[in-house]
Amino acid sequence: MGLTLNALTKSPWVFHVSAGSCNNCDIEILDCLCPRFDIERFGALLVGSVRHADALLVTGAMNRKSAKRVQQLYEQAAKPCLVIAVGTCACGQGIFRDSYAMTTPLDEVLPGAVAAYVPGCPPKPEAIILGVVKALAALKGDGK
Amino acid sequence: MSALIVTALIRFLIFPGLLFTAVAGLLATWVDRKVTARIQWRVGPPVLQPFYDFLKLMGKEIVVPRGASKIAFLGAPLAGLAAAALAATLVGTAALDPAGGFSGDLIILLYLLAVPSLALVLGAASSKNPLASVGASREMKLVLSYELPFILVMLVAVVKSGGTLRLGSLLAYQAEHGSFAWSISGVVAMLVGVLCTQAKLALVPFDQAEAETEIMGGALIEYSGAPLAVFKLTKAMMTMVVPVFLIVTLWGGFGHTAGSVVLGVGKYVVLLVAVILIRNTNPRVRIEQAMKFFWGPVTAAAVLAVILAFIGV
Numbered sequence: 001m002g003l004t005l006n007a008l009t010k011s012p013w014v015f016h017v018s019a020g021s022c023n024n025c026d027i028e029i030l031d032c033l034c035p036r037f038d039i040e041r042f043g044a045l046l047v048g049s050v051r052h053a054d055a056l057l058v059t060g061a062m063n064r065k066s067a068k069r070v071q072q073l074y075e076q077a078a079k080p081c082l083v084i085a086v087g088t089c090a091c092g093q094g095i096f097r098d099s100y101a102m103t104t105p106l107d108e109v110l111p112g113a114v115a116a117y118v119p120g121c122p123p124k125p126e127a128i129i130l131g132v133v134k135a136l137a138a139l140k141g142d143g144k
Numbered sequence: 145m146s147a148l149i150v151t152a153l154i155r156f157l158i159f160p161g162l163l164f165t166a167v168a169g170l171l172a173t174w175v176d177r178k179v180t181a182r183i184q185w186r187v188g189p190p191v192l193q194p195f196y197d198f199l200k201l202m203g204k205e206i207v208v209p210r211g212a213s214k215i216a217f218l219g220a221p222l223a224g225l226a227a228a229a230l231a232a233t234l235v236g237t238a239a240l241d242p243a244g245g246f247s248g249d250l251i252i253l254l255y256l257l258a259v260p261s262l263a264l265v266l267g268a269a270s271s272k273n274p275l276a277s278v279g280a281s282r283e284m285k286l287v288l289s290y291e292l293p294f295i296l297v298m299l300v301a302v303v304k305s306g307g308t309l310r311l312g313s314l315l316a317y318q319a320e321h322g323s324f325a326w327s328i329s330g331v332v333a334m335l336v337g338v339l340c341t342q343a344k345l346a347l348v349p350f351d352q353a354e355a356e357t358e359i360m361g362g363a364l365i366e367y368s369g370a371p372l373a374v375f376k377l378t379k380a381m382m383t384m385v386v387p388v389f390l391i392v393t394l395w396g397g398f399g400h401t402a403g404s405v406v407l408g409v410g411k412y413v414v415l416l417v418a419v420i421l422i423r424n425t426n427p428r429v430r431i432e433q434a435m436k437f438f439w440g441p442v443t444a445a446a447v448l449a450v451i452l453a454f455i456g457v
Contacts, residue, residue, distance in 0.1 A: 040188060051207060051368040079204070
């Protein structure tokens with residue numbers, strides 16, 4: 001595993017993609033940055049521009065409008081970039097699965113890009129942190 | 145002749161120039177992040193965090209937006225870094241050896257310290273992103289706002305030393321007569337200088353150009369990978385250079401005994417913590433508020449300091 005990839009696991013800057021969520025998962029993501037969980041301990045920062053991102057935290061069941069935007073955002077991100085599905089909706093569309101506005105789940109919109117699934121409605125901040133940790137561990141395993 | 149060139153290169157590349165200032169500056173940004181975290185009742189990042197960030201960014205993909213001017217987009221960060229390293233070399237050399245330097249290096253430093261901001265403007269304007277243009281225009285306005293009071297602060301040092309434009313002579317004068325900061329005009333100049341440092345380092349309340357929550361990183365929005373790493377490194381070096389520049393011109397420099405060097409580092413920490421506390425206790429102001437602030441009360445205070453220096457207090 002290279003030096004820079006090793007550094008990436010120590011400073012994963014996250015970008016928050018809300019693909020039409022009910023805002024609950026978004027609040028839990030912000031909880032991760034607050035004093036109780038403080039993911040800056042592990043070098044993670046919330047960045048404003050997708051060009052700076054190392055991990056996209058996607059929340060919400062994607063509809064026909066937002067699926068295109070998620071694809072665009074992933075293309076704009078500088079690689080290597082992990083995608084983490086946060087919440088039941090992002091993992092498998094949740095209760096909106098049979099809605100007329102739905103496209104396909106996140107892992108079919110971004111084939112092969114999703115590194116971790118964090119279920120829960122909403123997932124606990126501990127679960128989100130665990131998801132990021134597991135995605136980074138998988139990245140380390142791939143580099144060997 | 146070749147020995148001279150080797151010495152100059154070592155000073156530029158290793159100590160006190162590029163390498164030393166980069167490492168010290170990255171550590172200073174760690175202090176900034178750690179103190180900020182503690183103020184917000186968080187734990188904060190580990191000491192090596194800025195180094196991890198830098199390494200990681202060096203390994204990432206470099207995206208050049210379609211339609212952007214490639215040379216300006218990728219060259220701007222390097223110009224900023226070179227200027228910051230040269231400024232560090234000049235300030236550091238003067239602090240180490242007051243007999244060195246040349247007449248007028250104060251003026252050159254004023255220009256060099258403005259170059260990283262101009263490089264940011266150039267890079268942002270060439271990226272063809274509307275939010276980056278907003279950031280560039282704000283950065284330009286901010287440079288116009290704080291440069292006038294910053295030059296007036298330097299004028300205080302020049303007036304008090306009897307009209308020298310050489311950093312070494314400023315230090316020698318202060319070693320003989322006590323540092324300028326221990327007089328009324330010096331205190332006012334120092335306060336104005338700290339405010340200008342805040343704006344030069346683009347820290348809250350003067351971070352309009354990089355407002356993350358408002359224009360998504362502004363001037364830096366299109367940068368990724370190595371150029372972004374170079375911009376972050378330049379900013380870290382400026383965190384080191386600008387306060388040291390203030391210490392050398394107004395606060396007696398670092399001296400040559402072990403005690404005075406420790407005292408000098410203490411002065412730097414005091415300035416750094418002052419800047420961090422201002423950053424953590426103020427919200428971001430709008431750009432026209434920042435301009436009014438710098439051209440109004442701050443410039444008035446700086447002019448007052450110059451007048452007091454002429455009177456001799």
